[in-house]
Amino acid sequence: SRAAVEAVAESLGDGIVSPLFYYAIFGLPGIFVYRAANTMDSMLGYKSEKYINFGWAAAKFDDLMNYIPARLIAFPSIAIAHLFTKSKNKDIISHTLKFQGKHLSPNAGWMEASAARVIDVSLGGTNNYNGRIVNYPQLNPDGNPAHPKHIKSSIRLISLSAINAAVLLTVIKWIIL
Numbered sequence: 001s002r003a004a005v006e007a008v009a010e011s012l013g014d015g016i017v018s019p020l021f022y023y024a025i026f027g028l029p030g031i032f033v034y035r036a037a038n039t040m041d042s043m044l045g046y047k048s049e050k051y052i053n054f055g056w057a058a059a060k061f062d063d064l065m066n067y068i069p070a071r072l073i074a075f076p077s078i079a080i081a082h083l084f085t086k087s088k089n090k091d092i093i094s095h096t097l098k099f100q101g102k103h104l105s106p107n108a109g110w111m112e113a114s115a116a117r118v119i120d121v122s123l124g125g126t127n128n129y130n131g132r133i134v135n136y137p138q139l140n141p142d143g144n145p146a147h148p149k150h151i152k153s154s155i156r157l158i159s160l161s162a163i164n165a166a167v168l169l170t171v172i173k174w175i176i177l
Helices: 002-026 028-044 052-082 092-102 108-118 148-176
Strands: 125-129 132-136
Touching (some): 002 028, 002 108, 108 148
């Protein structure tokens, strides 16, 4: 459940906001360049012997391309969506500012930390990768352990956030034109 919530939250940036951001500014060529960079990161951005140099460059370029959309569009979209949820967590902005930097990704932390606070779930922590235990910092350490109900909550939150982002980017597109 925790992995699903983390993936849903991160996908707001990589899969929705950043492509829309680059479309709003550069049109279809913007989406193509962004998706190429994001796909190279997904395929080659591994820390393996074979792809260490090219993979590193792909990952850094993807980080660079997501930097502005994560902060200017995705995070505010979650903060706005928070107003339409049943969440009683009023400190989403200060919480996100406190925890986003603990994430290994310079961009995913914004979405995951804010989503964790809104739906009151603890993200990060201990993962098992093929028998290898890896510990990550927690993004909402006082939140509840992840449960399937949190997956539904994260989907609702990210859906609302995506709508907010689309409206915000439409306004940006009108201003640019």
